[in-house]
Amino acid sequence: MEYMHKFHYKHSNDVEKEFKKRMESTNIEKLDLTICPFRSNKNLNLYFIPTLYTMNLVNNIEKNNSLLRELSLLLPDGAKESLHDDIIANELFSTNQIEGIKSSKKEIVQSMREIKERNPKKPRFYSMLKSYLKILYSDNRLPRTTKDIRDIYNNITASEIDEKNKIEGPLFRKESVNVVTVTNRVIHEGVNPHYLIEQKVQELLNFLNEDNKIEMVIKIAISHYYFGYIHPFYDGNGRTSRFINSLYLNEEYDKLTAISLSRSIDNDKKTYYEIFDTTNKVINRGELNYFIDKFLGFIINGQKMLIEELKIKKSQLEHAKNIIMYDENLNKLNDSYKDILFIMAQIFYFSSEEYTTVQSLSKYVDLSEKTLRKFLNELIDMKYVVKEGIRPAQYKISEDFIE
Known part of the structure; x- marks a missing residue:
């Protein structure tokens, strides 16, 4: 018609x-x-x-x-x-x-x-x-x-x-x-x-x-x-x-x-x-x-x-998950390090912001904020995480690591 x-x-x-x-x-x-x-x-x-x-x-x-x-x-x-x-x-x-x-x-x-x-x-x-x-x-x-x-x-x-x-x-x-x-x-x-x-x-x-x-x-x-x-x-x-x-x-x-x-x-x-x-x-x-x-x-x-967008983001997240899962250095540490990085990968790919705070991360991992900061600093030393700013400090998963 x-x-x-x-x-x-x-x-x-x-x-x-x-x-x-x-x-x-x-x-x-x-x-x-x-x-x-x-x-x-x-x-x-x-x-x-x-x-x-x-x-x-x-x-x-x-x-x-x-x-x-x-x-x-x-x-x-x-x-x-x-x-x-x-x-x-x-x-x-x-x-x-x-x-x-x-x-x-x-x-x-x-x-x-x-x-x-x-x-x-x-x-x-x-x-x-x-x-x-x-x-x-x-x-x-x-x-x-x-x-x-x-x-x-x-x-x-x-x-x-x-x-x-x-x-x-x-x-x-x-x-x-x-x-x-x-x-x-x-x-x-x-x-x-x-x-x-x-x-x-x-x-x-x-x-x-x-x-x-x-x-x-x-x-x-x-x-x-x-x-x-x-x-x-x-x-x-x-x-x-x-x-x-x-x-x-x-x-x-x-x-x-x-x-x-x-x-x-x-x-x-x-x-x-x-x-x-x-x-x-x-x-x-x-x-x-x-x-x-x-x-x-x-x-x-x-x-x-x-x-x-969802198809692309899911594919990227799956790729990052595999990198985190089979990384030799992370396999020597307890699983909390992997959990932190996987959460950060989710935020990196799905959020409007690549960076996140300790307070935001603490919603998803069963760790105190003090312990979470300690683990994040270790991951920064390993060059798996990048830090920006001080108050508040913001963190993101290293693009070199996941890509």
């Missing part, structure tokens, strides 16, 4: 006939969600038709999810935690990149470390990081009310919204807002006034949470479009919406699938913005197939990137 906007350009004389045919299709999904395209007085009901192509995309997501689960299932604890921290750092960095927020992956990783070490001073992105960490390590409550959406927005955008974009309404913005291109051409106006924003956000939540035959991942794709259409905040809509997507993806799939969306979108922002613009147009007549298919493609691409 050709997407409606493409059909319009290719067969303009037959558009009405084709639209009627789609509306009368036996498998059409007509939604209780409406839009009014920019500079138009037409109210359009959103709909999509489940095609074989779309269902194949859903199946691909399922297959990739199973493979991700299989690749990560038997990872040792150090590798697993390092991997989780790395994908959160990637996701936050990418979601900031999409929105034009200046941050570095190093800064995000440092903030995450401070949170885990219970530093009393709240670092930058504190609320945002805590929210994503909860997806990995806690039970999450899915949003049900408009206030839940405002709470998520507060956490995801805390301290990162300019004063001029602060929300002055009870839950959402009071004034109108325009979405513009890089050349400042207005392409969309968010829903207005406040009561209508509330109404449409609640309609969106009802759609997401209702039990029906529509595949959840398709509902997530639709919700992402509709949240962008409503545009309930002056700034931070994309970050908030992508986090909500992660919450719902986490209910259906592996955590790695749930937290790989922003990175994929960041790799093709041009397409990301284009699918919103196309779906908003009058000539598209409320059809969601194009947006759904492209959005599912973003999920798949995020999964594929992680799958390839």
Whole structure:
């Protein structure tokens, strides 16, 4: 089936006939969600038709999810935690990149470390990081009310919204807002006034949470479009919406699938913005197939990137494990030396940071910090470990040793 906007350009004389045919299709999904395209007085009901192509995309997501689960299932604890921290750092960095927020992956990783070490001073992105960490390590409550959406927005955008974009309404913005291109051409106006924003956000939540035959991942794709259409905040809509997507993806799939969306979108922002613009147009007549298919493609691409990286990292770790296992010098010492090095190899390959601290290492080995420091100093003398800094001292496995 050709997407409606493409059909319009290719067969303009037959558009009405084709639209009627789609509306009368036996498998059409007509939604209780409406839009009014920019500079138009037409109210359009959103709909999509489940095609074989779309269902194949859903199946691909399922297959990739199973493979991700299989690749990560038997990872040792150090590798697993390092991997989780790395994908959160990637996701936050990418979601900031999409929105034009200046941050570095190093800064995000440092903030995450401070949170885990219970530093009393709240670092930058504190609320945002805590929210994503909860997806990995806690039970999450899915949003049900408009206030839940405002709470998520507060956490995801805390301290990162300019004063001029602060929300002055009870839950959402009071004034109108325009979405513009890089050349400042207005392409969309968010829903207005406040009561209508509330109404449409609640309609969106009802759609997401209702039990029906529509595949959840398709509902997530639709919700992402509709949240962008409503545009309930002056700034931070994309970050908030992508986090909500992660919450719902986490209910259906592996955590790695749930937290790989922003990175994929960041790799093709041009397409990301284009699918919103196309779906908003009058000539598209409320059809969601194009947006759904492209959005599912973003999920798949995020999964594929992680799958390839995991395969490489697992191969590298296995290589390092064999070197550690059969090293003649280490075989003369007790097994704790090997344990320490294997943990450091996991962090080296799976973490955003190659270096680690005594405090971090002590979580994985049954040694006091004093004994751990002693063993590390011996491994430094053997040139198996490299040390950097003093307070705190940081350690990493020697690349010459494992490579």
